[in-house]
Amino acid sequence: MFCGIAGEQDTAIASNCLLEPAMSPITTAASLNRAAELRRLRAAASVVNAVIPPTPQYCWPLLSQAMGAAVWVKHENHTEVGAFKVRGGLTYLHALRRREPELRGVIAATRGNHGQSIALAARQNGMTATIVVPHGNSVEKNAAMRALGAELIEAGDDFQASREVAAQLAAERGLHLVPSYHEDLVAGVASYWLEFFEAAPLDVVYVPIGMGSGICAAVQARDAFGLSTRIVGVVSAHARCYEHSFVSGAAVSAPVSTLLADGLACRTPDTKALEVIRAGVDEIVAVTDDEVAEAIRLYFSTTHNVAEGAAAAALAGAWQQREQLAGLRVGLPLTGGNIDRAMLAQVLSGQPITA
Numbered sequence: 639m640f641c642g643i644a645g646e647q648d649t650a651i652a653s654n655c656l657l658e659p660a661m662s663p664i665t666t667a668a669s670l671n672r673a674a675e676l677r678r679l680r681a682a683a684s685v686v687n688a689v690i691p692p693t694p695q696y697c698w699p700l701l702s703q704a705m706g707a708a709v710w711v712k713h714e715n716h717t718e719v720g721a722f723k724v725r726g727g728l729t730y731l732h733a734l735r736r737r738e739p740e741l742r743g744v745i746a747a748t749r750g751n752h753g754q755s756i757a758l759a760a761r762q763n764g765m766t767a768t769i770v771v772p773h774g775n776s777v778e779k780n781a782a783m784r785a786l787g788a789e790l791i792e793a794g795d796d797f798q799a800s801r802e803v804a805a806q807l808a809a810e811r812g813l814h815l816v817p818s819y820h821e822d823l824v825a826g827v828a829s830y831w832l833e834f835f836e837a838a839p840l841d842v843v844y845v846p847i848g849m850g851s852g853i854c855a856a857v858q859a860r861d862a863f864g865l866s867t868r869i870v871g872v873v874s875a876h877a878r879c880y881e882h883s884f885v886s887g888a889a890v891s892a893p894v895s896t897l898l899a900d901g902l903a904c905r906t907p908d909t910k911a912l913e914v915i916r917a918g919v920d921e922i923v924a925v926t927d928d929e930v931a932e933a934i935r936l937y938f939s940t941t942h943n944v945a946e947g948a949a950a951a952a953l954a955g956a957w958q959q960r961e962q963l964a965g966l967r968v969g970l971p972l973t974g975g976n977i978d979r980a981m982l983a984q985v986l987s988g989q990p991i992t993a
Contacts, residue, residue, distance in 0.1 A: 730826065773795060825858075
């Protein structure tokens with residue numbers, strides 16, 4: 639009823655990028671800029687795809703029926719580390735290795751998926767990886783980072799505190815501190831948006847916002863293709879710094895209290911990410927932990943895929959606005975499936991979310 643055949647977008651993209659007759663000098667410059675940007679993003683994608691194959695996207699009938707729209711899901715939960723972050727880690731360390739061939743080790747702060755990404759990419763590039771996580775971090779994400787060969791250090795009460803410890807250790811140990819937001823990370827993450835936009839014609843996409851690489855990658859890929867797809871950012875209602883900053887026009891810190899969407903547990907926005915978001919994102923919505931839990935259940939019952947809290951936030955945001963989406967083609971990145979078993983059991987059984 640809702641799910642059409644992917645492929646229409648290829649024609650639209652080709653038309654937007656290549657077939658622009660009788661262009662003014664300004665239009666010509668914009669077209670050339672888009673073409674150059676697309677080449678840059680495709681070069682990054684080639685680095686990613688040497689390790690991680692493209693992930694699938696499906697228009698799920700039951701989910702589309704529930705939403706009243708054609709809902710396409712991009713399955714980044716199907717990467718080697720179960721999340722999209724691995725793409726950025728691969729491109730960041732690839733570029734770092736070329737700049738600093740003698741570098742032996744890197745360090746990063748994370749709530750989990752960024753750390754897995756850096757650990758895997760470090761292993762690929764013959765480097766050591768030290769990962770700093772806050773106390774009380776996901777047990778299973780911690781185990782996954784150790785399994786990838788990382789030295790794991792628990793320090794700080796939240797991500798920001800862990801990042802401060804990581805910076806101190808980087809100076810003490812002579813390690814390169816990998817940021818949570820950087821253009822090289824964004825370029826790698828954009829590879830999944832290239833795949834998504836080329837595979838499915840989308841009117842609007844909903845994108846979770848942690849530190850910003852995922853949504854900034856969406857903006858870059860959309861603009862490189864010259865598409866008019868609307869981009870809606872989704873934050874946790876218990877971690878609203880990007881929402882407040884988007885509205886105010888300046889970086890604003892906000893407290894973090896989410897128990898479920900740990901990938902969105904950002905207290906202070908990155909100023910460079912905020913600049914891209916304010917320029918290219920249409921709006922930002924906030925979703926509660928209860929709404930995220932319901933989205934996890936909806937994903938499971940309609941697709942039998944497991945979504946971690948941050949990944950389910952995109953669906954929760956779209957569900958909030960479902961009356962506005964009737965008949966549209968909606969894109970949702972299922973950005974990761976790394977949720978602890980005990981938490982997943984709690985969510986699927988409908989129990990109240992507890993730490």
